[in-house]
Amino acid sequence: MNTDKIKVIAFDADDTLWDCQGHFEIVMQHLYDELTPWVDRETAALELFSTERKNMRLLGYGVKAFTLSMLETAMRVSRREMPATVIYKILQECYTLLEFPCTPLPEVEDTLKVLHSQMKNRRSLVVFTKGELLDQEHKLERSGLQHYFDYVEITSDKGEKEFRDLCRKLAILPEELLMVGNSLKSDIAPALAIGCQAVYIPFHVTWQLEHHDRFEHERMVEIEHFGQLLNEFGMRS
Numbered sequence: 001m002n003t004d005k006i007k008v009i010a011f012d013a014d015d016t017l018w019d020c021q022g023h024f025e026i027v028m029q030h031l032y033d034e035l036t037p038w039v040d041r042e043t044a045a046l047e048l049f050s051t052e053r054k055n056m057r058l059l060g061y062g063v064k065a066f067t068l069s070m071l072e073t074a075m076r077v078s079r080r081e082m083p084a085t086v087i088y089k090i091l092q093e094c095y096t097l098l099e100f101p102c103t104p105l106p107e108v109e110d111t112l113k114v115l116h117s118q119m120k121n122r123r124s125l126v127v128f129t130k131g132e133l134l135d136q137e138h139k140l141e142r143s144g145l146q147h148y149f150d151y152v153e154i155t156s157d158k159g160e161k162e163f164r165d166l167c168r169k170l171a172i173l174p175e176e177l178l179m180v181g182n183s184l185k186s187d188i189a190p191a192l193a194i195g196c197q198a199v200y201i202p203f204h205v206t207w208q209l210e211h212h213d214r215f216e217h218e219r220m221v222e223i224e225h226f227g228q229l230l231n232e233f234g235m236r237s
Contacts, residue, residue: 001197001221003232006123007172009115011149012181013129013136015203018102018143024066027093031070034086038078048073060156062132067094098135102143107227112148114235126151128166128179130158130186158186160193167194180229184214192217199229 014020032044039047051069059065074082074090115125127149129136136154140146151170155162167174174195181187182203191198198220221232 001199001219001232003178003197005176006178006197007176008124008126008170009119009178009180010126010128010166012179012183012187013127013140014131015182016105016180016187016201017108017127017145018104018139019203020102020139021203023097023100027070027097030093031074031090034074034082034090035077038081044073044077047077051076060132061130062135063094063097064132064135066097067091070094098138102139104143104145105226107225109145109148111227111229112145114230115233116148118235119233124150124170126153126170128153128155128158130155130162158190160190163190163194163196167196188220192219199223199232201226201229 011017028045028048031048032041035041035044035047048069051073052066055065055069055072059068070090071087074087112125115123119125125148127140131154133154137152140152146152153166153169155165163174163177163179167177170177175197177191177196178199179187179191179196180199180201182201184200188198188200196219198217200220200222201224202222223229223231
């Protein structure tokens with residue numbers, strides 16, 4: 001990877017800057033608990049995944065889409081036998097996903113601080129994430145990281161088109177963009193496909209709809225923890 005041409009470093013948000021999927025996993029486990037009178041936990045997980053995949057085209061990503069898929073799965077799998085009190089409990093648990101603490105992951109804020117101070121006037125730092133607009137805006141606010149970024153782009157999906165649109169809005173060429181994220185499917189593969197560079201930071205848990213086979217690429221670097229990003233620019237914390 002060659003960073004000499006990089007003008008913009010774009011960061012994914014969920015599970016790159018802060019833990020998101022871990023909170024969703026907790027709520028999902030509660031659903032599986034409530035469905036045990038009808039199916040085992042593995043079957044419940046498969047049913048939820050099937051519902052989310054079916055709804056993706058119309059509902060997209062985010063807490064609202066997840067909540068509807070949770071409730072739909074609960075009612076379908078239980079053959080509408082699940083008590084209203086339990087349905088309400090599941091709904092309330094989904095609401096907690098709109099307010100969970102977005103504590104920056106280890107090394108994130110220290111690294112952003114160095115990048116922001118040392119790259120000022122040479123490179124821009126931006127957030128490029130997908131999801132529901134208000135939810136993503138609120139998470140960024142709760143993280144306390146917003147002041148490190150020059151621009152924020154929240155989109156309903158992240159594919160090649162969205163990466164091209166981002167480059168156009170920022171008035172840069174694809175090779176001048178470095179994408180940093182935890183999802184090979186949404187952050188890395190589409191960025192590389194249009195000519196960007198990428199840094200892949202695996203997260204310990206991955207949403208099923210984000211699973212992607214591992215691969216290597218000459219314009220991609222994989223690092224184990226966020227602070228190693230500084231090494232790519234010859235910086236130290």
